[in-house]
Amino acid sequence: MDNVTFHDHKPEALSLYDAVVDGLSRKDKSIPPKFFYDERGSELFESICRQPEYYPPNVERHMLSQLAEEIASLTGTGRILVEPGVGSAGKVRLLLDVLRPAAFVPMDISFDYLKNVMKVLAGEYPWLPIHAACVDFTHSLPIPAETPSGPRLLFFPGSSLGNFHREEAGDFLGMVHDMLGSDGMLLIGVDTKKSESLLHAAYNDAAGVTAEFNLNLLHRMRRELNADLDPKVFEHKAFYNGDAGRIEMHLVSTRPQKLRVNGHCFDLEAGESIHTENSYKYTPDEFLSLAKGSGFSEVRHWVDENGLFAIYLLSTI
Numbered sequence: 129m130d131n132v133t134f135h136d137h138k139p140e141a142l143s144l145y146d147a148v149v150d151g152l153s154r155k156d157k158s159i160p161p162k163f164f165y166d167e168r169g170s171e172l173f174e175s176i177c178r179q180p181e182y183y184p185p186n187v188e189r190h191m192l193s194q195l196a197e198e199i200a201s202l203t204g205t206g207r208i209l210v211e212p213g214v215g216s217a218g219k220v221r222l223l224l225d226v227l228r229p230a231a232f233v234p235m236d237i238s239f240d241y242l243k244n245v246m247k248v249l250a251g252e253y254p255w256l257p258i259h260a261a262c263v264d265f266t267h268s269l270p271i272p273a274e275t276p277s278g279p280r281l282l283f284f285p286g287s288s289l290g291n292f293h294r295e296e297a298g299d300f301l302g303m304v305h306d307m308l309g310s311d312g313m314l315l316i317g318v319d320t321k322k323s324e325s326l327l328h329a330a331y332n333d334a335a336g337v338t339a340e341f342n343l344n345l346l347h348r349m350r351r352e353l354n355a356d357l358d359p360k361v362f363e364h365k366a367f368y369n370g371d372a373g374r375i376e377m378h379l380v381s382t383r384p385q386k387l388r389v390n391g392h393c394f395d396l397e398a399g400e401s402i403h404t405e406n407s408y409k410y411t412p413d414e415f416l417s418l419a420k421g422s423g424f425s426e427v428r429h430w431v432d433e434n435g436l437f438a439i440y441l442l443s444t445i
């Protein structure tokens with residue numbers, strides 16, 4: 129395909145080894161969620177999206193397909209479309225024909241998966257120049273040098289913003305605002321607050337795919353770091369922390385154990401957990417106030433008929 133280029137902007141900070149040693153040395157053990165996504169993790173996330181209890185992808189897709197023309201009438205066509213954490217690029221396919229971007233800059237941390245997805249996308253959209261970049265969006269959003277200039281639109285679906293702590297979410301939006309410049313726009317999908325039982329079911333699917341996704345982090349530590357641990361003595365735990373307004377995901381040790389990584393030894397008690405992900409939920413008022421604090425103004429927002437998910441179109445001016 130001659131309409132796709134690849135760029136490795138992976139920062140040095142992206143070391144699984146450093147993150148594991150740092151995270152397991154803490155009193156409250158944790159490993160950041162970006163380390164879920166090796167190629168196997170990306171495939172498992174796609175499988176989560178097919179579970180009936182995990183409502184966000186279906187609701188957001190339905191909304192985007194209904195709203196595509198309206199969104200394009202507000203953004204105009206011919207922008208440089210940037211999508212950090214693009215995954216399988218399923219949602220952007222609902223927009224490409226109406227947004228008709230001058231170029232597409234998909235970014236992801238999972239480089240092999242990104243390459244495979246973008247080779248297919250380039251064949252499906254031969255008119256679209258694609259400049260794909262392996263990026264850690266928690267650090268920076270570097271745009272490949274050959275990307276044409278022009279007004280930018282950043283698409284950030286999947287409620288990925290929810291993985292940031294609230295203060296970090298504001299910092300991330302500030303970084304997006306700077307990257308977009310004075311004529312930029314942001315189209316972002318954010319999960320809403322809702323009943324605890326719906327949220328609990330969404331992150332504890334009956335088929336156990338979210339559990340497998342969570343436990344894959346331990347398998348990845350064995351594969352890549354030769355870690356001495358047995359994933360079978362860990363359990364997936366996900367629950368809604370109402371005070372913090374977030375789903376928390378943990379790997380809980382089912383018995384006392386020692387976990388060894390390259391000369392480091394970490395003791396875990398029975399019931400002790402490694403905190404692997406947060407997924408913050410936002411009411412529209414909460415999200416809009418965060419976005420305004422980062423310099424954005426609202427163009428329009430939409431909430432689906434059941435109040436399950438929200439999409440916001442914001443402008444940098």
Ligand SMILES: C[S@@+](CC[C@H](N)C(=O)[O-])C[C@H]1O[C@@H](n2cnc3c(N)ncnc32)[C@H](O)[C@@H]1O
Pocket residue numbers: 161162165170173185212213214215216217218219235236237238263264265266285286287288
């Ligand atoms: C929850 S999935 C969402 C995928 C897609 N945007 C969607 O809405 O279906 C998160 C995606 O972001 C990527 N990702 C996670 N953390 C990242 C980071 N720090 N930098 C870049 N990509 C990241 C993952 O590899 C994955 O493809």
